[in-house]
Amino acid sequence: MKKILFFAFGLLMSMMSFGQDQLTKDSVQTVLEGDSIGIGSQQFSKLEDATKAEGDSAYMKNDYASAIQIYEALLGKGEAAELYYNLGNSYYKADDIAKAILNYERALLLQPGNGDIRANLEIARSKTIDKVEPVPEIFFVSWTKSLINSMSVDSWAICGVVCFILLIVSLFFFIFSKQIVLKKTGFICGIIFLVVTVLANVFANQQKSELMNRNSAIVMNPSVTVRSTPSESGTSLFILHEGHKVDVKDSSMKDWKEIRLEDGKVGWVPASAIEII
Template sequence: MKQILFLILISMSMTCFGQDLQNIDSIQVIDSIHSDSSIANDVVIGKAKGDSAYIKEEYATAIQIYENLLKNGEAAELYYNLGNSYYKIGEIAKAVLNYERALLLQPGNNDIRANLEVARAKTIDKVEPIPEIFFVLWTKSLINSMSVDAWAIWGIISFLLLIIALYFFIFSKQIIWKKAGFIVGIIFLIITICTNVFASEQKKHLVNRNEAIVLSPSVTIRSTPSESGTSLFILHEGRKVSIKDNSMKEWKEIRLEDGKVGWVPASAIEVI
């Protein structure tokens, strides 16, 4: 009877994990290039050409090559190199945009984060974010320490270890192994739940894409989605904003880190 219940538990759990993996696979265009071998080879060759142009300080050529490669699929390294190229020619807003896109795919990459901070330092607008309690900041930092794929892998590993712990707890005849299986099982159950929650949060950011970068040299933020709306404040290129209302085509309602809100022409921003 125990064996049957154990097998049922494993079967149900694997079904749930299979659904989760399908959900993750549905966004695998992100942080990957098409799996077709011929395209992959073209990407490798193209990237080498782009890197060569960058080394030769032919930044315009490198930008064109990286932009074309990204049409085949998204990759953090390409966005990172593209951001470096834009930074070198002084287009700070586009550098910030591509660093942000790279960081979205690899949130734990310190090189991307460092270059992003350098580029941000050259922007005009300085916004003080609303303070958050330390626990929220710590949780966000933990979630952003790895990508959705990395959290998913850790989730699978911890789940398999949970199954092993349950096996010892259910079938072992020695009390010490039962206790060890129970304690270890509880630990890996918590880890499994946390990793799946973190992966879900990362996936939400990848799918929703509700943040953008101001690309216009300067743009007036209005109180209503119209040029006749009251002028609230001005933003300059490179400023990161959150899209609060995306229902209109020509206008977007945005929110800054300090809580300010307003409407901006859609043409003035580009989604990360």
Template sequence: MKRFIQLIILLTLSLSLSAQDALQDKANQHYIAGEYEDAIAAYNEILSSNKASAEVYYNLGNSYYKNNQFTQAILNYERAKLLAPNDEDIQFNLDLANQHVVDAIDPLPQVFFIRWWNNITNKFSVDQWARISVVSFILFLVLAGLFFFTPSGLIKRLSFWSGILIVVISIFSFNFAARHKQRITEHNFAIIVQPSVTVKSSPSESGTDLFLIHEGLKVEIRDHLSGWMEIRLSDGNQGWLPANSIERI
């Protein structure tokens, strides 16, 4: 009976993967044929089945871009970049799509340490940092075994200092993985999806008009209240706008 259940599970997984591959091929074929609306529908169907990946978001972004839907292209390139932060193709196409954004925002300069820390965090994906952390910890255990059980004083010293270095790498790698995972799950950034929106001083239509921004612009979400979102631009300006004027990355 147990083997029968295992066989059913394996068969179900196999059929699911086959259907997934077929849908992926279908979406790719639509894209190659220039049928971008159909490609968009197929890629979104893949995402709706909880099969999100950097590749699918990237291909969906390409389909939107080819269909002249630049805001949705930016949104999906940003989602792809979250999952594959070091992918040069994603960054290149994102930069290309951002050329269609009306607003030219000069970001505030970052402190060197913060910029350096963010660059390291983005060097690898969540899974890659997690693997580095696990492998480093296993190496630390091996070195700890050498330290406690070898009779050689030289090997003890080498394993001790190497173990210290390896455990530091493991801790930092875990921190980078957790930090990057937090970015993915918290969705603290969004893209303006309305043609234009006036940012207010308070979460109300009666609030003072502060400035006007346009679709495609990336913003940071700071707070939310009764259908309004407090956002901040990369240049430090902030205010409130209707929640339906943005879509979270």
């Protein structure tokens, strides 16, 4: 029984490690001091390595304009967290903070548990003008969000599948074993794996929902006046500057979007002033 449990635990850990998409440690390391930001060099099987290598080479030669063009061309073929990350680094080096933040945020959607992306995003955010204090959350809500964002949708899905298999194994021991110890062990493990399976599927669904329904945006204009109504004649409420992240509350209109800030303030801005993450 111990060997079976050890094997099951090892299978769970290996599958979770396989599913957790991380930028490799072979990349040039992110430097958190000053304005130095590293660039990932993980190979992407779905992309032409030679083309991506050209982008990496251009970045290392400080030819950020060329690197941006190459990474954006590659992203036209399909989304990839590493490319968004490298594109964000290129924009940061080119002093385009708004687009750097936009691409870091997109990378983080695909790899919410990646520490390098989150660290570089915080560096870029420190360069923005607006400092808004978010509405305090209950510790349980913050803890739950952190747990959900610790892995990607694929990782949670894999975790759910593995735990479901282990649940079946536990039920087998509980039903068919003649030894009391094995029955108790199978029952307890079955309860644990059932809970983890349910939570993993709920978390995977939450991650998928965030990927499919992108309701957050980044202010792209140097500054934009937030108004009380979707019109230039509306009352001016406050001003936001480039790089600030907002939630899109109402996107039903073509030319105007209603936004909400972290502190709960709401207002309308021109659709051209923001870009959806």
